[in-house]
Amino acid sequence: MSFEFLEKFRDPGLCRKMLDRMEAGLYDDLRFMEVCGTHTVAIFQSGLRSLLPEKIIHLSGPGCPVCVTHESEVNAFLDLAVNERVIMATFGDLMRVPGNNGRNLKKAVADGARVKVVYSPFDTLKLAQENPDDIVVFIGVGFETTAPTIAATMKLARQQGITNLRILCFHKTVPLALDALLSDDAINVDGFILPGHVSAIIGTHPYDFIAEKYGKSAVVTGFEPLDILQSLNQMVDWRNKGEAHVVNNYTRIVGDEGNPKAVEIMYEVFEPTDALWRGIGLIPGSGLEIRPEWEEFDAKKEFGITIEDCPPLKGCKCGDILKGIKQPDECPLFGKACTPANPVGPCMVSTEGSCAAYYKYKLD
């Protein structure tokens, strides 16, 4: 997609009109939550957050895959990274994510662990071929956006007879997390900006329950300012009319049916399982695990890894922040004990984390 095309979605004049229109239609607060870390960053980076009417209450939800990775999952990959048989492969986001005792992958590398930052899961195939005496373990963190590519990597590895690649699967799926949030009485959200990337894979129908079951609105949205403003305006209009809808505004990328081929590959290799979400807890059926037919790739089986719930870090309010109950700067640790240089939780260190976005971009 050309940048000239995208520029149209950043037109300052149109954005101003949308903002004025929204303000004129707002009679009371609208609490909206975006469910994607890329939206969080886009809202801050574009300066949109500083321009939104005061009645628009912006909440960052559990949409950063790094942030929702449970403490016990972080500790599991940090433990495995120092195994002498292992070359750990990961996307860059996880390098600074803190585990217990202040550990992280960067420090592990300094202590001699072999960790390779990859740009695509397919890079692990070459890494495995080049290191036949080692086990290459890819940390599978992410939502429906990344899971199909990892599934395709496993299929290709099998075709190529690669036997030393394993996946440490911590994948999670978005719709059930939203269901869990909406069923929690403590959480007060009027509408959702739904993720563009995840929706490109699963389409819009998995979110229909938001309007049908809970009477809330949700809009699949792109990442440009006008995308976001259009969706907010729609949600204001619907609320004024007493309506709730789930619609797709990101039609230039997302089809209502998503990408059935990618979903098919994902479920050929993975199957739903219960998953622990950091700050939220167990959400039944919201995770993915490797099917028994593909267990030769399962790092958890290979290394006997079990994931168990553990108490959250003392004082850290990430759970309340991920659920939209608190804003990042309402956490007592924010900017004091918890900074990007010394993060207590991943929300402060992930490039898409809400605490990191507040710390990095918020002016006052």
Place this chain on the structure above:
Amino acid sequence: MSDKVLLDYGSGGRASQRLISQLFLGHLGNDELNRLNDAAELSMSGKLAMSTDSFTVDPIFFPGGNIGSLAVHGTVNDVAMMGAIPKYLTCGYIIEEGLPMDDLEKIVQAMGEAARHAGVAVVTGDTKVVPKGAVDKIFINTTGIGDIIADPVPSGDAARPGDAVLISGTIGDHGLTILGTREGLEFEANVQSDSAALNHLLVKLVQELPEVHVMRDPTRGGLATTLNEITTSSNVCCELQENDIPVRPEVKGGCSILGLDPLYLANEGKFICILPEEYAEKALEIMRADPLGQDACRIGTMTDANPGKVVMVTQLGGKRLLGMLEGEQLPRIC
């Protein structure tokens, strides 16, 4: 000489002498260096600027240059940012055993060309060869020294509210080139390093303008981090206009794919110039008359609103902080 660098070449014996006489003097030689004394004899007076830098770039060859030209440009620019005319360089090489001799020659040749173009003489140097694995191919240290001609001397703590903030051209080109080449990524269009010696242009600026408060090259950490250093040192606020910051579309595209921010990517042929408002237009005129400053533009203004901070006024007219880079930029998941 053999086709690879052997430990023998760092022995100090005949092999070392052959390497020095046939390779280093061939490309870097001048009256002072050719004497091969233990130290260089120099005549300098007045205020001097001196800087040192070590170059460990991976890959050592990249579109737009190599570690040799970069080692000259980097130090020449650091000296020149003080409003000085760089005159002399030293070069220290730490070479990994087994480096192809052809590669070393290309690097030294590029250093020679870069030094001649910048008008500096390499007057003393050192070579060490270390066992395979002890360094990654080749590390180069350069130290530069030059005569300061600017009065007042530009300094990071001299920015004042009301000053104009200028940049000499597009940002992020070098950083993206290095990352892309390292990872074997191909971008839509060719992106290449902007590595260049800026001293001739910088000298023109300080000669023709009565006052330049700050000159800085936004190398590692990029434009955003360098401006943060300046605002902290000067205790002023830098208000940047997002629309005015020049970034090539291909760099924007590459950054978008990798999840990187061009504002934090290294540059090796650009400089920030902060000076009183009344000299801004003249400065831009001087910069644009030089091929290395043809895309120069104003990107912001120093204010007293938020001391020590860099504030971005976005395309939409919103405001946000532009913080300092914490560690290195890492590609994201999605």
